[in-house]
Structures are given as structure tokens and as C-alpha cells.
Amino acid sequence: xxxxxxxxxxxxxxxxxxxTLREQGPAARxxxxxxxxxxxxxxxxxxxxxxxxxLIAELPPDTPRPSGRGRxxxxxxxxxxxxxxxxxxxxxxxxxxxxxxxxxQMQHSEHHSVATLALTPxxxxxxxxxxxxxxxxxxxxxxxxxVGICLAVQGVVASHSGTLIWSPALSFRNAALAPLxxxxxxxxxxxxxxxxxxxxxxxxxxxxxxxxNLAVIMLGYGIGMSLLIDGVPFLGANGSAAxxxxxxxxxxxxQCACGKRGCVEAYAGDYALYRKAREVLELPAGDSAHxxxxxxxxxxxxxxxxxxxxxxxxxxxxxxLGYGMANLLALFNPDLVLVTGSGVRGYAxxxxxxxxxxxxxxxxxxxxxxxxxxxxxDRDMTCLGGIAITLQATDSQRLTES
Amino acid sequence: xxxxxxxxxxxxxxxxxxxTLREQGPAARxxxxxxxxxxxxxxxxxxxxxxxxxLIAELPPDTPRPSGRGRxxxxxxxxxxxxxxxxxxxxxxxxxxxxxxxxxQMQHSEHHSVATLALTPxxxxxxxxxxxxxxxxxxxxxxxxxVGICLAVQGVVASHSGTLIWSPALSFRNAALAPLxxxxxxxxxxxxxxxxxxxxxxxxxxxxxxxxNLAVIMLGYGIGMSLLIDGVPFLGANGSAAxxxxxxxxxxxxQCACGKRGCVEAYAGDYALYRKAREVLELPAGDSAHxxxxxxxxxxxxxxxxxxxxxxxxxxxxxxLGYGMANLLALFNPDLVLVTGSGVRGYAxxxxxxxxxxxxxxxxxxxxxxxxxxxxxDRDMTCLGGIAITLQATDSQRLTES
Numbered sequence: 133x134x135x136x137x138x139x140x141x142x143x144x145x146x147x148x149x150x151x152t153l154r155e156q157g158p159a160a161r162x163x164x165x166x167x168x169x170x171x172x173x174x175x176x177x178x179x180x181x182x183x184x185x186x187l188i189a190e191l192p193p194d195t196p197r198p199s200g201r202g203r204x205x206x207x208x209x210x211x212x213x214x215x216x217x218x219x220x221x222x223x224x225x226x227x228x229x230x231x232x233x234x235x236x237q238m239q240h241s242e243h244h245s246v247a248t249l250a251l252t253p254x255x256x257x258x259x260x261x262x263x264x265x266x267x268x269x270x271x272x273x274x275x276x277x278x279v280g281i282c283l284a285v286q287g288v289v290a291s292h293s294g295t296l297i298w299s300p301a302l303s304f305r306n307a308a309l310a311p312l313x314x315x316x317x318x319x320x321x322x323x324x325x326x327x328x329x330x331x332x333x334x335x336x337x338x339x340x341x342x343x344x345n346l347a348v349i350m351l352g353y354g355i356g357m358s359l360l361i362d363g364v365p366f367l368g369a370n371g372s373a374a375x376x377x378x379x380x381x382x383x384x385x386x387q388c389a390c391g392k393r394g395c396v397e398a399y400a401g402d403y404a405l406y407r408k409a410r411e412v413l414e415l416p417a418g419d420s421a422h423x424x425x426x427x428x429x430x431x432x433x434x435x436x437x438x439x440x441x442x443x444x445x446x447x448x449x450x451x452x453l454g455y456g457m458a459n460l461l462a463l464f465n466p467d468l469v470l471v472t473g474s475g476v477r478g479y480a481x482x483x484x485x486x487x488x489x490x491x492x493x494x495x496x497x498x499x500x501x502x503x504x505x506x507x508x509x510d511r512d513m514t515c516l517g518g519i520a521i522t523l524q525a526t527d528s529q530r531l532t533e534s
Numbered sequence: 535x536x537x538x539x540x541x542x543x544x545x546x547x548x549x550x551x552x553x554t555l556r557e558q559g560p561a562a563r564x565x566x567x568x569x570x571x572x573x574x575x576x577x578x579x580x581x582x583x584x585x586x587x588x589l590i591a592e593l594p595p596d597t598p599r600p601s602g603r604g605r606x607x608x609x610x611x612x613x614x615x616x617x618x619x620x621x622x623x624x625x626x627x628x629x630x631x632x633x634x635x636x637x638x639q640m641q642h643s644e645h646h647s648v649a650t651l652a653l654t655p656x657x658x659x660x661x662x663x664x665x666x667x668x669x670x671x672x673x674x675x676x677x678x679x680x681v682g683i684c685l686a687v688q689g690v691v692a693s694h695s696g697t698l699i700w701s702p703a704l705s706f707r708n709a710a711l712a713p714l715x716x717x718x719x720x721x722x723x724x725x726x727x728x729x730x731x732x733x734x735x736x737x738x739x740x741x742x743x744x745x746x747n748l749a750v751i752m753l754g755y756g757i758g759m760s761l762l763i764d765g766v767p768f769l770g771a772n773g774s775a776a777x778x779x780x781x782x783x784x785x786x787x788x789q790c791a792c793g794k795r796g797c798v799e800a801y802a803g804d805y806a807l808y809r810k811a812r813e814v815l816e817l818p819a820g821d822s823a824h825x826x827x828x829x830x831x832x833x834x835x836x837x838x839x840x841x842x843x844x845x846x847x848x849x850x851x852x853x854x855l856g857y858g859m860a861n862l863l864a865l866f867n868p869d870l871v872l873v874t875g876s877g878v879r880g881y882a883x884x885x886x887x888x889x890x891x892x893x894x895x896x897x898x899x900x901x902x903x904x905x906x907x908x909x910x911x912d913r914d915m916t917c918l919g920g921i922a923i924t925l926q927a928t929d930s931q932r933l934t935e936s
Binding site: 297298305345357366367369370371372373375376379380381383390391393394451455459460462463464466489492493494495497501502 | 690699700707747759761763768769770771772773774775776777778780781782783784785786792793794795796853857860861862864865866867868869891894895896897899900902903904
């Protein structure tokens with residue numbers, strides 16, 4: 133009993149050192165201590181243990197320091213080969229599989245076109261098992277072990293039970309995917325909402341430090357959100373919090389992919405924009421209910437080039453988005469709203485109408501100091517977040533068990 | 535440095551003991567230890583210190599135990615006379631002043647009719663100073679000292695800076711009330727949102743234990759909300775989170791007291807119900823823009839007695855409330871939504887339409903396990919919450935300083 137508090141602080145300090153090395157790269161022991169408020173003696177002891185376990189390595193002492201002056205110090209870094217994780221991103225008509233090394237870097241990425249809406253639950257599990265097994269063989273050629281798998285999905289997930297509740301990429305609901313894959317691969321399998329993966333990457337970026345209550349809105353086929361409260365994703369009672377896309381703009385309004393009417397997504401999601409646009413514009417052929425990136429680029433180009441019909445459609449989407457944001461601001465009053473996702477390609481065409489709608493909807497006292505900014509989209513960001521979340525969870529689990 | 539962790543745990547344990555005595559009444563030392571996970575030796579030491587400070591007293595050993603069997607144990611209780619706090623509740627056309635003793639009980643309450651909307655900032659400060667000074671004299675006759683004052687206000691407050699940003703009871707905005715009163719009375723003055731006061735009382739009730747993410751919706755002239763996340767009121771970036779009443783039901787819809795259109799409050803607030811009703815119904819004369827409780831009772835009676843116009847008006851309000859709840863559920867997915875406030879008198883006439891609207895708005899996966907229940911209204915609950923919050927804050931401050 134007496135050593136409990138000490139063990140628990142050792143556990144936290146070890147995780148903090150690993151996390152700093154993962155987020156900031158190679159560092160000297162003394163700087164790791166300062167950054168995390170840990171004594172030098174403790175950092176030395178922790179790093180000795182990690183070195184012995186092969187989880188970190190020392191850089192040659194003559195390596196120039198990234199910045200700063202004075203006598204060069206020995207830097208330590210995470211050993212990339214010590215372990216790996218696999219992140220699988222499931223979105224409409226696409227499966228992406230990525231291998232992340234122990235330092236959190238992406239080492240391999242592959243994309244597969246899959247008619248996701250035609251899959252049965254059994255098809256999906258078989259497909260995941262096959263593709264993960266292939267990627268695992270590849271990954272284990274250059275990493276000592278696979279410590280975890282992350283399934284990052286667009287839609288509503290119950291992270292605690294590993295159940296996919298509902299995704300626009302699938303035509304079935306309530307699939308307990310994580311337990312099945314855990315059994316198959318013998319390692320922890322996390323099921324995460326794609327927006328939470330992205331938020332966990334953005335939250336570590338220096339530009340967004342100082343905003344503890346952060347909403348990340350993901351525009352795309354659907355519209356997702358992650359709410360970070362004091363830096364931690366807020367999941368709600370069953371993990372389905374932050375469903376911004378299905379908050380309401382217009383009761384009884386446009387048909388949404390969820391089956392209900394008037395959701396923000398039914399105006400500002402890719403499919404909603406394309407649905408409106410093809411009534412009045414010449415657009416590339418293809419699956420217009422699930423427009424591809426090329427189709428959406430073509431539509432966005434029209435708006436950017438000044439086509440009045442396209443501009444009106446994006447402005448209407450911006451207005452719905454603005455009313456949704458107004459509710460978010462009234463209820464949550466976040467420090468910062470970051471708008472990203474593939475649909476951020478059309479943000480410039482929506483922004484003015486969005487801001488006008490917020491001003492129309494809310495008195496300035498309720499808009500408050502919240503900043504709303506867009507952030508360029510990187511299609512690998514979801515998987516990078518999934519890698520980071522999985523490495524952190526499995527590090528924590530390993531330390532608790534040891 | 536070495537003794538820091540020990541001091542901080544002593545501080546937390548002392549606060550826990552005081553809080554338990556305040557919420558649950560007289561208790562034996564051994565039970566205080568079990569309830570709070572503290573050793574008997576620590577409880578004995580803490581209670582010795584509190585006894586010496588005159589903050590607690592022992593009950594005579596022959597006092598029968600409230601429940602249970604076995605040898606009677608000496609119970610301790612908070613000494614009511616050890617300190618007092620004053621809570622001032624400011625709402626439309628009314629000022630309530632309450633004295634709370636150190637055990638958290640209300641010892642005095644007075645109501646004053648005041649034309650609040652006609653007050654200038656200077657009028658309000660002068661009025662508060664006068665009324666608080668009177669009540670303070672009264673309170674100090676039977677309590678050793680005044681440790682704090684709470685101003686509980688309907689509307690948006692920035693608790694950190696003690697600034698009242700905006701209240702439907704006042705015609706001015708942005709008044710730094712708490713600093714002025716702190717200077718005048720020489721004790722801490724807290725400015726709190728009325729819904730947060732009520733939520734802090736409800737959250738301690740056994741019936742609502744086990745719901746860490748709790749939304750309390752206050753129906754009345756306006757519609758307020760408090761969001762508790764892991765039991766702690768969520769304030770957002772500038773303290774204006776949880777403004778449920780100004781989330782949107784219908785873009786460009788009914789005129790709201792805030793100056794904008796289409797807010798949930800503009801359909802379901804007392805003034806909105808009465809505004810609609812007087813177009814078609816014979817109702818008691820009076821200030822129909824700020825209907826009194828008697829006026830609202832008369833309107834509610836009509837609906838309860840089956841008047842179809844009155845029923846339709848409450849059903850429309852219920853629909854707006856339901857769409858507001860749908861957004862709350864989509865964004866926050868709380869464990870429990872408690873509906874209370876004086877306006878809960880009309881809840882039975884709104885409930886069916888509210889539930890229908892939620893079902894119309896959200897797929898069942900997003901409604902999830904959230905329970906929505908109403909809770910009878912007690913007009914003193916705001917002040918009881920203000921007393922509890924102020925006692926807790928001032929206890930914590932005293933322990934930090936000592």
C-alpha cells in the first residue's frame with residue numbers, strides 16, 4: 133500500500149517521457165525533466181529502464197542539437213522498431229491501412245477501394261481480418277511486435293465496448309467489431325471515431341495550445357465533430373456525443389443520410405452539396421449520392437470561379453453550418469473551433485454566409501471570445517491520430533501490467 | 535517541498551469531511567472515514583482541529599442514531615453559528631435575500647418586488663448594498679461572521695471576473711458587480727448563474743447520483759441550463775456555456791428576449807407562451823410581456839383543463855423544447871436531463887410534443903440511453919445552491935490560506 137502513490141507517479145512520469153519523445157522527437161534528459169516537471173534523477177532512472185527494454189535509443193553524442201547553444205548533450209529518442217501499431221480507417225468506399233512505428237511515424241500506407249455499403253457484417257469482419265493480416269506480416273518484418281490495432285471510423289461508435297453503432301459508410305448498425313478483432317489478432321483493438329483521432333493530433337500542435345476547450349469540425353461526405361474538454365475527448369453517456377452533423381438546422385428540412393430531416397449535414401455534407409448542385413449544374417458523371425473527391429473538386433471549382441448557382445449552394449451550406457455553430461457556441465462556448473476534413477476545400481465559399489448566420493443567430497455576448505478557424509486537410513491525419521491514441525493506450529496498459 | 539503532497543491531501547480530506555456533514559447531517563467519525571475513504575486516525579485529527587476552531591460540535595452521546603443498530607457512537611455536526619453566507623437571487627422584478635448558516639441551512643429569507651428592468655447599474659449596486667447591509671446586521675446577531683456573499687442571477691455571467699454579462703432581468707449589460715460588492719463588504723462575493731446553483735443542489739441528491747454528465751434545464755420566464763460534466767459545472771471559454779434557451783429552433787423564427795429570432799426560449803419561455811396565448815385566449819390582465827406566476831398558473835390551468843388553444847400553444851412550446859433537446863443530445867449525449875424551474879408547471883402539457891419532436895429529429899442511436907425527467911420546482915432551490923457553493927468556496931479558501 134505504502135508504495136502505491138510512488139508507483140503511480142512513476143507510471144505517469146514514464147508515460148510523460150514517452151509522450152514527449154513521440155510528440156517532439158529526440159530530446160536531452162534534462163529537457164525531458166524540465167518539460168514534464170520531473171527531477172533529473174527520475175528521468176535518468178526512467179530512461180535507464182526504457183533503454184534496457186529497448187524502447188529508446190541514445191543518439192550518437194556528436195549529433196548536432198536541433199537548436200540552441202552550449203555543450204552538446206546526449207539526446208534520446210524512441211526506438212522506431214521497438215513496436216508497431218496498425219490503424220485501419222473505414223470511410224465511404226475506402227479502406228486505408230497504415231503501419232505506425234513506436235515513434236508514432238507512419239511507415240506504410242495502402243488504400244483499397246471497397247463498396248462499403250454493400251458489405252454485410254460478416255463481409256466486413258472477413259475483409260478486415262484479411263487486410264490486417266497482410267499488413268501485419270509486412271509490419272513484423274521490421275518491428276519487434278504489434279502492440280495494438282486501431283479502427284478509425286466515420287460515424288457513431290461506443291468506444292468502451294468497441295461497438296460500431298452507426299456509420300454512413302455501412303448499411304448495417306450495431307456491430308461489435310473490436311472484440312472480434314481482439315480475439316483474432318491477440319492484441320488490444322481500439323474503435324475510435326475519426327474526428328476524435330484528428331482532434332487528438334491537432335490538440336498536440338503548438339498553434340492550438342492554450343485552447344483547452346476545442347471543437348474540431350470535420351467536413352466531408354458526412355460532418356463529424358470532436359469536442360475536447362480540458363484536452364480530453366468528451367464522449368458522453370454512450371460515446372455518441374459531438375454529433376454536430378446531426379444537430380438541427382431546419383426542423384422538417386432536407387433529407388439527411390441518417391434518415392431524419394433538417395440536420396446540418398443534410399445541407400453542408402458533400403452529398404448534400406452535390407445533390408443540390410446536380411439539379412442546376414453540369415457536373416462530372418459518377419455516383420452522385422456518394423460523390424468522389426474529383427466530383428467535389430469540380431463543384432468547388434465552379435463556386436471559386438464565380439458560378440452564381442454554385443456560389444448560392446455553398447452559401448446555403450455555410451448558412452446551415454453557421455446555425456449549427458451558433459448552437460455549439462450557445463451550448464458549449466468553446467475556446468476554439470477548428471474546421472477541417474476533406475470538405476474544407478469548399479470552406480472559402482461557405483465562410484461568409486456561415487459568419488453572417490452566426491451573427492444573425494446569436495447576440496455578441498453568446499458568441500463571446502470563441503475563435504473559428506479552418507485548418508488544411510491532410511488525408512493521413514486520421515490514421516496518424518489513430519496511431520498516437522493506440523500507442524498511448526498500449527503504453528499505459530503495459531506499464532499498468534508490469 | 536516534501537510536505538506539499540501531505541498538506542494538499544489534508545486540505546482535501548478536511549473539505550470532504552465538512553462537505554459530508556453539510557450534505558448528510560450529523561455523522562460518526564468512523565462513518566465519515568468510510569464515506570470518504572480516509573483513515574480513522576485522520577478523521578479524528580481533522581475533527582479535533584475543527585472542534586478547536588469551533589466549526590463543528592459533538593452531539594450529546596445519548597442522542598439516538600438516525601438509523602442503524604449497535605452501541606451509539608458520538609456524532610459530530612457542523613456548528614450552524616460558526617459562520618454565515620448571504621445569497622441574493624436577482625430575477626425579473628424580484629430580489630430574494632437569504633441567510634445560510636454554516637451547516638448550509640436557510641435561516642432567513644426575504645423577497646422584495648423591484649422593477650428590475652428600470653434599474654441603472656448604479657441603482658442596482660446601491661440597492662444591493664442597502665439590502666445586503668440590512669440582512670448582514672440581522673445575520674451577525676446569531677452567527678460569528680459573514681464569510682461570503684453569492685449573487686445568483688438569471689442570465690449569462692462571467693464567474694471568473696464576477697461580471698454580469700447579460701440578464702433578462704436587467705436592461706443594461708456587462709456590469710462588474712462582484713468586485714464592487716467585495717470591496718464594500720470585505721468578503722468574497724461570487725457571481726453565479728442561477729441554473730448552476732440549482733444543478734449543484736440536484737447533483738448532491740441520491741436520486742441523481744450515478745449520472746456524472748447531467749444537464750439541468752430551467753424553464754421559466756427565460757430558459758436556462760447547467761451542464762455538469764463529471765459532476766462539475768461546465769462554464770466554457772467565458773462562462774457563457776449552456777445557454778440552451780438561445781440555441782435555435784427555427785432560423786428567422788419567433789422574436790426572443792435576447793434580441794434575436796428563433797431561439798428555443800422564444801417558443802417555450804413564459805413570456806413566449808403568454809404572448810401566443812393572449813392572441814386567442816381570455817387571460818388575467820397584468821404585464822403580459824413579463825407574466826406573473828398567477829398569470830402563468832391561469833394559462834397552464836386552461837391547458838390542463840383541455841382548452842384546445844392552450845393545449846396547442848403548450849404543444850408548440852414542447853416541440854421547440856424537443857428540437858432543442860435533440861441538439862443537446864446530439865452534441866452532449868448526457869446521462870440525464872432534468873427539467874425544472876417554475877415553468878415545469880406546464881411540463882405535462884409539453885411533454886408529449888417534446889418527446890415526439892426528439893423522435894422526429896434524431897435516430898434512436900443518437901438518443902441513446904439518455905433519460906429525460908422533470909423535477910418539482912422549489913423556489914428556494916437557487917438560494918440553497920448559492921449557499922452551498924459559497925460555503926464550499928470559502929471553506930476551500932480558508933484552508934488554503936491557513
